[in-house]
Amino acid sequence: MSLFSTIQIAKNSLVAAQMGLQVTSNNVANANTPGYIRQNLVLTPAPTQRYGGLLLGLGVSVQAVVQQTDRFLEERVRNAASDLANSQAQEDTYVQLESLIGELSDTDLSTGLSEFFNSIHDILNQPDSASVRNLAVLQGKTLTDDIRRLDTRVREVRDNVNDQIGAAADEINRLLKEVSTLNVQISIAEGGGAVASDAVGLRDKRSQVLTQLSSIIDIQAVEQTSGDVTVFSGGDYLVFQGTFRPVTTVTKSDRDLNSYEIRLAETDSPINTSSGSLAGLISSRDNILGGFLDQLDTFTQNLMFEFNKLHSSGQGLTGLSEATSEFAVNNTAAALDQAGLTFNPVNGSFEVLVRNQQTGLTTTTQVRVDLNGLDGDTTLDELAAAINNIDGISAIVTPNRKLEIKGDSQLVTFSFANDTSGALAALGVNTFFTGSGASSIGINKTVQTDPSKFAASGGGIGEDTAIAVKLANLLNAPLASLGGSNLAVQYDRFVGEVTQGASVTKSVAEGFRVFHGTLEGQLLAVQGVNIDEEAIKMIAYQRAFQASARVVSTISELLETLVNL
Structure with a gap:
């Protein structure tokens, strides 16, 4: 020494x-x-x-x-960030959806429904007024415009969410590539574990990249002794040492809409992520927005068909000189309930009222619609033949497989009554609403052109307001097709589900925000x-x-x- x-x-x-x-x-x-x-x-x-x-x-x-640092706490913070991103994506979607519905405002759909059915009540007070019927038709057009507009806007939000899902694939690939590159750089800097020091700057950057990745998909990052991390998601490895498995986007059809799905390019298997913004966006697109579109479509179809069943059995102030069904069948020789119609008729019958304008006489003929499931169920060809046998009118099946009915002369008009089969509404004859759902609902041009043909009577042309009474009360009337419920309850139910879903999602998101903030604070106390x-x-x-x-x-x-x- x-x-x-x-x-x-x-x-x-x-x-x-x-x-x-x-x-x-x-x-x-x-x-x-x-x-x-x-x-x-x-x-x-x-x-x-x-x-x-x-x-x-x-x-x-x-x-x-x-x-x-605390590696375990880091992993918990990343998992919490995934859950938070998931709930926030759904929360944002609910905010947009609630804004589009606009319930309790002057422009919400419930206001349009009330104004439309109130306008039909006015017909009861002035049954001979064509202008009052015209007002009902205009209110109906406003209602259909509101339904189509809501459907269109929700679809636009859904398309935007779908585009975000597609864009997420590029972001995932960028982050995976960056992690694999940093793995190599860290391993070289640390000598594969031979150097005791951490490649601090590189590790900081990799930690940030992993946090960004975890906000998109839920991941598990396992650090190896060599300093690199192996990244997993849903049981599939995404990064191993200096290599990564890229993802790709494929397009599939869902509810007749294009939907993106993110898959592993190597195996063509979907990324099964249960958290992160990607999971939130997928849930928003398929469940929140897609589910709302389904319920809006179901409500609209119920409204159209139930209203049309009543309207097609009624008569206006004037009769019809000709009528062509809105819907075509797939096969004119197939039973009507098996012919591909949007709305299916049932076993029953309806009456055809033929009026001679010159004599004032009206003849009534019952047309049977046999759909009991046994041999000889009624086809469109047979229905046309049965109507064609009625004196004063002719009926044919057009080349595009629709039913066409005409009076034999200008002195003859016709109308319909007591349709228990729903065949007229299913085919689209003498209906008020047209279309097959929320995206296509409209008003029959015949009624728009001549509001006097609004079917308010049930006992003959211009005779009474029996049908108008039923139409005016339809919104709150119990319906067999809804299990004894009514249209108002159905509307309130699916709008209420949006409100409840938004409230629950907001609470969940707030809980995750607090939890993530707490963990982040704990980690900051260690790392900061x-x-x-x-x-x-x-x-x-x-x-x-x-x-x-x-x-x-x-x-x-x-x-x-x-x-x-």
């Missing part, structure tokens, strides 16, 4: 203090840098040296510069830079440097004295 060895010990101490000051300065400089993880200098005593019968220390040794602590460390390293310098100065004086002896 010599004075020169003591100088070496002091030199190591100076180096350790200098490196400590550098690490502390780096921490202070990055105190406000997003994603920065606090660094620590790891010091250990140097190996001992035997001097005679003594074991003397050789000073301090700098072992490593490492990040101060505390200026007060760094200031104390800085003073400690400064004093250690000064003391070590003083040791060097003292030994220098001793050596000078020794040389001068």
